[in-house]
Amino acid sequence: MEDKLREYEERLSEKNFKLTSQRRLILKTLIENINEHPSAEEIYQLVRKQNPHIGLATVYRSLELLCELGILHELNFDNNCRRYELEQGDKHHHHLICLKCRKIVEFNDDMLKNLEDHIQSQYEFDVVDHRIKFYGYCADCRKAQDK
Amino acid sequence: MEDKLREYEERLSEKNFKLTSQRRLILKTLIENINEHPSAEEIYQLVRKQNPHIGLATVYRSLELLCELGILHELNFDNNCRRYELEQGDKHHHHLICLKCRKIVEFNDDMLKNLEDHIQSQYEFDVVDHRIKFYGYCADCRKAQDK
DNA sequence: TTTTCAGTGGATAAGCGTTTTCAATCATTA
């Protein structure tokens, strides 16, 4: 935890930003909830438990800054709010979204390199990133359905 | 055009909805701009050229209804608005999104069936749909950059 | 030390896309 925070502090200071107490708390919350893909509002609620004086605007500003620095990624699962996840090295992972319980499962893949190469030559499209979402039913919901 | 409209009328009436003049005009506009992936606002502006009295709420309501009937698909390229495309048979296609000019190129694929099967067994996740977006630079922007 | 100044944060208003409300209209049926 402290290691990660020090790393983030360095990445902030490279661009002359400071790891203020608010940013520290937001990052801490993101680390602690790394599998949750929380929305801004959810982060705000979590952060307020530890510092009730923090403002919603600060949360939004911090998330924006962290995204610009590449520390955080913005996700887009449903249409009415943005969700966030910490950057996790260069492991390319994508999401399985359960249509019933809305749970989000991550999965890693290396199978798409070929497809990228194909697109590159076929469409003259220079691929720099991709986002894949699979929709379906997770193990839990499938079991519940069988009952 | 008229063929398609008749087909849509049938699909509406199956669920006891009517092809009103507003819905007809919206569908007509969607057919005419089938490669544009227009947003609700853009559809509204297009539709108003032919019927200046149509309301924005009607456009939103019609788009919602057409999505529910599967005639239309909601897309999610940028965060601040939804875009729409007519359902086009069972051709599974995805999108290449140019980061420079924001142009959206469609591409078809059959290469993902294997990946779905893999996910199915590995994660016990029952995949029913997937959405893939590749981000990069289109042929035009690549050429412009070379100059 | 005092002053200055950029960076930051909190409260709140504003912005923007979307949804809801409500009265009016239209089509269909009795």
Add this chain to the structure above:
DNA sequence: TAATGATTGAAAACGCTTATCCACTGAAAA
């Protein structure tokens, strides 16, 4: 014709996000 229900348009409300305002902080300059 009267009644009923679906649909519409205008405007208000809504929810998430961004911008504005002013106060505070902490470091550099005078």
